[in-house]
Amino acid sequence: MGLRASVFVLALLAGGAAAQDGRLERLDTTEAGRAWEAVGRLDFRGSGFCTGTLIAPDLVLTAAHCLFDRQTKARIALDSVEFLAGWRNGRASAYRAVRRAVVHPDYRFGEAISAARVRNDVALLELQHPINNTTVTPFDTAARPGQGEAVGVVSYAHDRAEAPSLQEVCDVMARQQGVLVMSCDVDFGSSGAPIFSFAGGIPRIVSVVSAKAELDGRRVALGTALDEPLARLRGELARGAGYGLDPSPTVNRLRVGQERRDTGAKFIRP
Template identity: 45%
Template sequence: MRFVKLICLIAGLLPTAGFADAQKARKLADSLPGEASVGRLMVNGNAMCTGALVSPDLVLTAAHCLYDPNNGRRVKPHQIEFQAGLRKGKAVAVRKVRSATQHPQYRHVHKGTAQVGHDLALLRLVSPIDKNAVLPMAQDIRLGSGDMLGVLSYNIGNRNDPVLEYPCRVLATQHQTVVMSCDVDFGASGAPVLALSNGKNPALVSVVSARAAMGGRTVSVGTTLTTDALQKMMRGG
């Protein structure tokens, strides 16, 4: 995961979790389509990201996860492994990646100012997992300031179990970039950002791109999903 500093200062209080929010968090976690829907990505044997299953053989993550953080070079697809539904160190399924396609407008910058807004990638697995574990995507959704979201991720403090950050709030949006109050840690890059659709089923609306500093507090930055970008990546993959 990258760390970026946002120049803008956005007013707004961070949400606090009460009893009702805790109930919603449990509802969000319990309503996921299957244990294998979110998993840990191991990149080149040492770097870690998070990914979400959006079809039986496609994983959505952040584009910068395709690059070695040490030298900035893009890794080969077979050097990426998706550990679906990893809990207590045991995965529901493990798959190597056959091919990887990044957002057509993403340009990777090694150890420089992180690019946001196009930080998406689709990974095609060597074989499908469970069609019942696919996360539904809400494409071209209009997120607004104050909208409540949840992030399910793996990070350096919780490598073997997913962590649900809920509730967090949309602080600002610009084009395909969303700034959120979600407190994520390194390893959460590519993690699915979820919204409850009609209060019932979670839908994937964005993926985590970076951890950021804004106005003296830690926030997170994500890339929202658009039909055009996803279709181009699917064709490219």
């Protein structure tokens, strides 16, 4: 199945309303949430939140669009961002400020929502101090999942902001030009949430939530095929790119004239 012209996309940063999905397991107890402490809430000083995941003691993976103000389209100042690892019922396993952010160089927040925007909608946050808490273990990442492979998502959302929820029963419906279409239940606040593969019984991150959509009348989640974009971000981080509280040796470079591909899907701005 490819992406069709009937796709209707919504960005996920702000609030909204939707029905709860009975397949979601709320991780609001210590026992239920123990394996997912590295998934946390990214708070933006009371103006909203996204979901982020620790993939190294000092690195949080999330969606690029979480770092932009929807009204001004400017980057959000990092001194207003805090990562709350394992946030559950008013407490977190660790609280960290953000030192630096690296957004995928080809991501353009101001552009109309498109396959290219979803494909590049990924960012890394470098924390001010590593999280060396034995209960918070960073997740590994893995190669992109195949069509039909079972995946799961752990996320916060507008109607489950105080504890994350796990959905293990969704699958990859399509994979086309770096965009994954998944049957996972996501809602406002789920932006940047990790999509996990459970191959071999070990959860590994294979994508992050970029948007929710409708495909042939069915609610779906859209995310990037993570392997290539993440390698690009790690390279940017290694060369000192990004923005944040401390001056960086270099700045992000906009690539001019780079070839862009399109899936042919028609995306509609909400």
